[in-house]
Amino acid sequence: MVLIQLSSLVSEVSHGQAFLGLCSLLISLIVLLLIRQLVKQRRPRGFPPGPSPIPVIGNIMSLATEPHVFMKKQSEIHGQIFSLDLGGYSAVVLNGYDAIRECLYHQGDVFSDRPSLPLFMKMTKMGGLLNAKFGNGWIEHRQLASNSFRYFGSFQKPLDQKILEECMFFVDAIDEHKGKPFNPKHLVTNAVSNITNLIMFGERFTYDNCDFQHMIEIFSENVELAVSGWAFLYNAFPWIEYLPFGKHQKLFRNAAKVYNFLEQIIKRFSEGRVCNFPRHYIDDYLNKLDKSAGDLGTPYSRENLIYSVGELIIAGTETTTNTLRWAMLYMALYPNIQEKVHKELDSVLGSGQSPSLADKKRMPYVEAVLHEVLRFCNIVPLGIFRATTQDTLVSGYNIPKGTMVITNLYSVHFDEKYWCDPGTFSPHRFLDSNGNFVRREAFLPFSLGKRHCLGEHLARMEMFLFFTTMLQRFHLQFPPGTVPSLTPKLGMTLQPLPYSICAVRRQQ
DSSP: OHHHHHHHHHHHHHHHHHHHHHHHHHHHHHHHHHHHHHHHTSOOTTOOOOOOOBTTTBTGGGGSSOHHHHHHHHHHHHOSEEEEESSSOEEEEEEHHHHHHHHHTTTTTTTOBOOOOHHHHHHHTTOSSTTOOTTHHHHHHHHHHHHHHHHGGGSSSOHHHHHHHHHHHHHHHHHTTTTOOBOTHHHHHHHHHHHHHHHHHSOOOOTTOHHHHHHHHHHHHHHHHTTSHHHHHHHHOGGGGGSSOSHHHHHHHHHHHHHHHHHHHHHHHTTTOOTTOOOSHHHHHHHHHHHTTTOTTOOOOHHHHHHHHHHHHHHHHHHHHHHHHHHHHHHHHOHHHHHHHHHHHHHHHTTTOOOOGGGGGGOHHHHHHHHHHHHHHOSSTTOSOEEOSSOEEETTEEEOTTOEEEEEHHHHHTOTTTOSSTTSOOGGGGBOTTSOBOOOSSOOTTOOSTTSOTTHHHHHHHHHHHHHHHHHHEEEEOOTTOOOOOOEEOSSSOEEOOOOBEEEEOOO
16 A cells, blocks of 8 residues: 555656656747847847837837838937837838938849748748749749730730720729719729739639639738738747637638639630740740740749739739729819819810820829829838848948848828928829929839839829729719718728719719
């Protein structure tokens, strides 16, 4: 009996020691991880100053709401160039036109990389086009896309004529609401995305194509999720991938659905492909892939094709769509501005003549309105994160190679040095005393440098033609007794919250 009790006691002591040992090991591991994280949070010598970070998570929590506004306010304290700690990742934030021009224009090559963030690695493996590392692979993919925009956009008929055809589908679809309230997001998104679809696939999709519409909605949701607090946390602590909850999980599920859809659609539109006679971007890419077969260093792959197509669709849809949605909202909000647009359209086009790109120079007020929408609404307030390709010196600060760089384009468009009363919506700031359109230096909605928006020319064409075709036919107004919120929905782009509008046929 005594032996049994002694044996039981020894067993309990052994289990207790094992448990204590395990706890000690776990505590030691946590302490080491904390020390490692705190060491990562130390600013390098000569690095720009910035707000004090919270241990471990850094300044991540400060970016939860309106990060672009937070960064501009911090620049008033720390200067136009300051740093943030994103959970162990040191980021340099550029604020104001002077700082951004110095880096993106005068040191263009240095500020042309993408940061190797866990989120980018997870989503695209740093391949594709938008998130690709700076180098030959990115250069070849950008050149291919640029050629496709020029050639396939004008294949068979000029691109502006194709856009005008889509404009007519668009205004006819609006007409079906017969002046009653409707949410314009669905129609605008489908119409704008069809221009990119013509280049990518050689076809447009009808507005009732549920599969494509669902894909665009998922894309739009991911644009929002990609800069959520969970995304920043994932970059700081990639191991949270194994947590069963969190918005980052929704982001990954959405991406998987989109990639599966794109794989199927690429397969469908590549049927009947004839080598050296490409019909659209997919054909051209697959021809490049075939020609580089056996080349181990080729940047072309089926995976990069999927990433590139997805990125070009969302980049070609999200920004222009949100610009037009903001433009519609502000025309209804400021009927006096809308009336001036109507007068200019009627004066230049007369009765029954459709707008064309040739009319653009004769419509300075329309140009001023569209530019003010882009400035005031800041569709892509922080651009796409960049990284330095080498050690560099900016304004006396040392910025090491591989440092993440955030360009606060919002601060450029609200830079008091270049804009008078920037918080007021005023198209007249883009007109001279004679009513002629004037370009402004501190206007960078498409960013600057080698990584500036590839589709800027296409986006400008779409904005002008969709806007003028719509305003020529309709007067926009809110349903009686309603005024929508002007607070933007936060994401990589700033989009208006859902609103209803009435498009009433004009009596010309």
